[in-house]
Amino acid sequence: MTEGRIPVERRRRKPTKSGVLLSEDVIVDCALRLVGQHGGDALSVRRLGAALGCDPSALYRYFHSTDDLLLAASDRLIGEAMDGFHPERMAWRDGLREFGLRIHREYRAHPRVAALAAYRVTRRAHEFRAVDAGIGLLRRAGFGEEDAVRHYSAFVDTVLGHAALDAAYLALPAERREADDRAWTGEYANLSPQTHPQLGAAREHLPLMAGSSFAVALELLLTALEVAASG
The missing domain is CATH 1.10.10.60 (Homeodomain-like)
Structure with a gap:
């Protein structure tokens, strides 16, 4: 093409x-x-x-080109994620949280497409709307135009980075996912506390390492933005 x-x-x-x-x-x-x-x-x-x-x-x-088609498919996912999203009806932090959860959820639903396209710029209508909404939410938080763009970039890269990571994990064969998850209650749990004292102290909590850390990362980022907005 x-x-x-x-x-x-x-x-x-x-x-x-x-x-x-x-x-x-x-x-x-x-x-x-x-x-x-x-x-x-x-x-x-x-x-x-x-x-x-x-x-x-x-x-x-x-x-x-097939790349042009891939970008259109990625933009479709953004559109489906944003369907029914009305950030103007929400407080800015709630709006950003909903924004992030929607994008992450949609890419997890299409993990093989997300692994190919989460890091791309589609240059299409749904992405235009999403970027406009995200920057608008940060301006409502009190950031000027430059900081709103900078912080939006950090925010959306965090969302899409986790989406791509989780999508790549979900795209693995089931037996490989299960083996990775078992490692936290298997190999890691059996390490000697003499050689790995911090892992030994936290052993009972290590299963938290299995699965996605997106929700925790999102709240940490939103809190950091709230602190920056009030500074």
Whole structure:
């Protein structure tokens, strides 16, 4: 696929061999399904064409590259996360918490897509809305424009970083996830307190290391922002 924006009038309007009427949404639906089932290697025009029952070249009329399609899929997740979100009705801290939880939850629901795209900039409508909302919440907290942008960057990177980390974990085969989780009650719990005194002292709490630390990290960050806003 090549770079550049595809004019609307060039896009395919007749049904494919399987009777599917192609559109950007239909292609994104298919991409999300294929990546969810088979991982990033499934994001190819050949596999998409086969799944949609069309010549792969027809996809060029909607997306210029598989990367362009990946960004559209990522923006879809942002849109679904933001659906029904009304930050103007919330206190700024509550709004940021809800913002973070929504994005994290949506990416966890699509872990293989999140692992590919959580660190990307989609440059599309849903992301525009999300960034505008996040900066707006921080301005309502009392930050000036520069600090609002700086703090939003730290906030969203924390959210997306945890989303990507948790997504990568969820994308592992079940037996590997279970083995990693068992380590805290197995190998770590059996270490000698003579050689690892801090682990020995905290042994009964080590199972807390299994699973996601996102909720704790989010509250720590929100508290830090609240302190900075009142300083």
